[in-house]
Amino acid sequence: MGKLAQREGLGPGGKTGEVIAQTLVEKFPQDVKITKATQNRVFATVNKPAWLNVAAFMKDALDFDHVTAVSGVDWLEEKKMWVVYHITSYANRVTAELIVELPRDQLEIDSISNLWGGANWHERETYDMYGIVFLGHPRMERILTPDGTDYFPYRKDFVGGRRV
Amino acid sequence: MAEMWLNMGPQHPFTHGLWNLRVKLDGETIVDADPIVGYLHRGWEKLAENRIYPQIIPMADRLCYGASMSWEHLYCNTIENMMELEVPDRAKYIRTIVLEAQRIGSHLMWLAALGTDLGSYTIFLYSVRERELFLDLMQNLCGARMTYNYCRIGGVRNDVPANFERDFDRVLTHFLNRMNDLESLMDRSSVFRLRMEDTGVISGEQARNLGVTGPNLRGSGVEYDVRKDDPYEVYGDLDFRTCFEKEGDSFARYRVRMDEMRESCNIIRQAIKKMPKGPYRLKPPRNAPKGKTGWAHVEDPRGEGFMYVIGNGDDHPYRLKVRSPIFVTVSAAPVMLIGYKIADVPAIMGSVDMCLGETDR
Amino acid sequence: MDLRLAPHAVAMSAREFVAWSSDMMEQLMQASGGKKAVDKITAPIWSWALRNANYPLHFGIACCALEMAAASGSRFDAERLGMIFRSSPRQTDVLLVNGWVTAKLRPDLRRLYEQMAEPRWVVAMGECAISGGPWYDSYNTVQGVDTFIPVDIYIPGCPPRPEAMIDGFMKLHKKINKEMKGTFLEG
Numbered sequence A: 001m002g003k004l005a006q007r008e009g010l011g012p013g014g015k016t017g018e019v020i021a022q023t024l025v026e027k028f029p030q031d032v033k034i035t036k037a038t039q040n041r042v043f044a045t046v047n048k049p050a051w052l053n054v055a056a057f058m059k060d061a062l063d064f065d066h067v068t069a070v071s072g073v074d075w076l077e078e079k080k081m082w083v084v085y086h087i088t089s090y091a092n093r094v095t096a097e098l099i100v101e102l103p104r105d106q107l108e109i110d111s112i113s114n115l116w117g118g119a120n121w122h123e124r125e126t127y128d129m130y131g132i133v134f135l136g137h138p139r140m141e142r143i144l145t146p147d148g149t150d151y152f153p154y155r156k157d158f159v160g161g162r163r164v
Numbered sequence B: 001m002a003e004m005w006l007n008m009g010p011q012h013p014f015t016h017g018l019w020n021l022r023v024k025l026d027g028e029t030i031v032d033a034d035p036i037v038g039y040l041h042r043g044w045e046k047l048a049e050n051r052i053y054p055q056i057i058p059m060a061d062r063l064c065y066g067a068s069m070s071w072e073h074l075y076c077n078t079i080e081n082m083m084e085l086e087v088p089d090r091a092k093y094i095r096t097i098v099l100e101a102q103r104i105g106s107h108l109m110w111l112a113a114l115g116t117d118l119g120s121y122t123i124f125l126y127s128v129r130e131r132e133l134f135l136d137l138m139q140n141l142c143g144a145r146m147t148y149n150y151c152r153i154g155g156v157r158n159d160v161p162a163n164f165e166r167d168f169d170r171v172l173t174h175f176l177n178r179m180n181d182l183e184s185l186m187d188r189s190s191v192f193r194l195r196m197e198d199t200g201v202i203s204g205e206q207a208r209n210l211g212v213t214g215p216n217l218r219g220s221g222v223e224y225d226v227r228k229d230d231p232y233e234v235y236g237d238l239d240f241r242t243c244f245e246k247e248g249d250s251f252a253r254y255r256v257r258m259d260e261m262r263e264s265c266n267i268i269r270q271a272i273k274k275m276p277k278g279p280y281r282l283k284p285p286r287n288a289p290k291g292k293t294g295w296a297h298v299e300d301p302r303g304e305g306f307m308y309v310i311g312n313g314d315d316h317p318y319r320l321k322v323r324s325p326i327f328v329t330v331s332a333a334p335v336m337l338i339g340y341k342i343a344d345v346p347a348i349m350g351s352v353d354m355c356l357g358e359t360d361r
Numbered sequence C: 001m002d003l004r005l006a007p008h009a010v011a012m013s014a015r016e017f018v019a020w021s022s023d024m025m026e027q028l029m030q031a032s033g034g035k036k037a038v039d040k041i042t043a044p045i046w047s048w049a050l051r052n053a054n055y056p057l058h059f060g061i062a063c064c065a066l067e068m069a070a071a072s073g074s075r076f077d078a079e080r081l082g083m084i085f086r087s088s089p090r091q092t093d094v095l096l097v098n099g100w101v102t103a104k105l106r107p108d109l110r111r112l113y114e115q116m117a118e119p120r121w122v123v124a125m126g127e128c129a130i131s132g133g134p135w136y137d138s139y140n141t142v143q144g145v146d147t148f149i150p151v152d153i154y155i156p157g158c159p160p161r162p163e164a165m166i167d168g169f170m171k172l173h174k175k176i177n178k179e180m181k182g183t184f185l186e187g
Helices: A019-026 A047-060 A119-130 B044-049 B053-061 B065-084 B089-118 B121-142 B164-189 B191-198 B204-209 B251-273 B325-331 B333-335 B342-352 B358-359 C016-031 C032-052 C063-071 C107-115 C127-131 C162-179
Strands: A032-037 A041-045 A066-075 A080-089 A094-103 A106-112 A134-135 B005-008 B020-026 B027-038 B293-300 B301-311 B317-323 C093-096 C122-126 C154-155
Touching: A019 A032, A019 A047, A032 B044, A032 C127, A041 A047, A047 A094, A047 A106, A066 A119, A066 A134, A066 B301, A066 B317, A080 B301, A094 C127, A119 A134, A119 B325, B020 B089, B020 B342, B020 C127, B027 B293, B027 B333, B044 B053, B044 B317, B053 B065, B053 B317, B065 B089, B065 B293, B065 B301, B065 C063, B065 C162, B089 B121, B089 B251, B089 B342, B089 C063, B121 B164, B121 C154, B164 B191, B164 B251, B191 B251, B191 B342, B204 B301, B293 B358, B301 B325, B325 B333, B325 B358, B333 B342, B358 C154, C016 C032, C122 C127, C122 C162, C154 C162
Parallel strands: A041 A094, A106 A134, C093 C122, C122 C154
Antiparallel strands: A032 A041, A066 A080, A080 A094, B005 B020, B020 B027, B293 B301, B301 B317
16 A cells, blocks of 8 residues: 555555545535445445535545546336446545436436546436436537437337337 | 648548547647547447347457457456356466457557558558467467457356467567567657657646546556556466556557557466466356446556446346446547647557447447 | 531530540441450450459458458458558449448448449448348447448458458459450440
């Protein structure tokens, strides 16, 4: 762990997953629920209104510097969607999985593209595939499907199959 | 000044794979860039929900076809993490060896493409010739040159063939000698250095924030390698160094990959010596519980690959998410391009090692 | 121009004169058997030249493109058979489609095909170009390139080995040989 702290360009390091989980719960007691925390993994669920504050705190105070992935999951019968964020901290060698639940009739969430530029295209893709709108995103447009596509392909009520 | 948007693609000899790089030019200088992807989008993640777990392995091969083994292995690792399976040791060693051989093969293909872009057909011919040796090794092992279908959930498909160690030893010795030729062809060429040095500079801070990973990140001075910092398979037991350079230009990214090829030879040699005997495969369960999640991330030759799966209660996945390293690196391309001349575009984008199959999925 | 009205044909515009004279030549060549004679001499020469200098387009779509690149390497060497890859569609003879075609790509690929000058051929390489391949249930892939471009040769495989690709081009050579186009290419 000491060797980690000396690497150039990375933060001070030294916080394990358990420490990070505890810090998050202390700072946001109502909004963050920790499912599991090990030395290099944190699994948590976050409430939607507090999401941007939690993300900004993770970036500034906990040295999380890289968004690994932003995924959407469609739970059709339960009438909700998840947005699953995987964010990595190089200095601490921890990857956190954060799940934000959205009701299926109001698919909006704050964008974290202004904090981490790496989330930009991930959020665009999630919009393209699921229809989840990221508020504050600099360019909320389709990216992978052709222009003029009027469906959201990865939703569970969209039946795949040949159509071109 | 006359400014215009120029379409470089989708049909352009320098685009490795199918994408459209629109650049806004002020004379010859690039003032803005807008990459357009999606020409290869097949809805991979949706197709995966229609197949049973073993059927997705050949699909994962065709995500990034330059590094097929890496993606198959990532997929198998993800499902094993979800089902909480512990793969036998011999399988771990075999996987590590073929992953590093695949890394060398992928970097040689990158070098061939870079040579073609810069107009040096010699580099293309030399690299493709060396790559054929590694493809022969893979063919002895699993029967295919490119899309292998070799990793299985719970191990690998078959054990190593006879003369495995002898063949690898011969190829690695020969290859390391040839690397000297290959490197001197480029490092000592003043034209190559002129085109690659000080072009496409991205700082470590920008690269980290924009999500760039892999050799592109390490070329900018950030010493992060998933194999060393979050070890999987047997990388934790092997001794190798993280290759990185400080300048952040195209030449630094090129140097990182050349060093990585040498380190891969080192890793393969250690793994072959330490490989234990034993089973190479165990039988996984057919179904996964509903709602069970799992994820894995690996050091793909192009960056940090990641997959996330949610089980469905039966033998299909409910959701399979793929994170492609080049998807994010392409989004950072404007930072690397703005301010340089249009003639620098092949050198810069060539040093980034694009593979569009994984970007568009 | 109707020559019965002007039997001396001294007052034609340049365009009319060219049209009239080439028409005359056509009829003369056809009637006297000159066309057939010229074609008989030139057809084997033209066919030899066309098939031994098959320039494919430098267009790699997906996985089969890596095998196409390996075929240009020194082990398989497609160039000894005349396959020099060109970057501009105007300078090529063969459109080698080597990957899956999506809805976004389809108009661009059709445009590339139309930009190529005749005589031109299309080779569908790999399962995806032949019939959609492993992506048979995708909402965005075209199930076979022959739904919008006429295909001459199909090379099966996923991906086909470089030797298989070269074998496919040998079959294209045979096909060109059978067509035997002479000087008057429309013949």
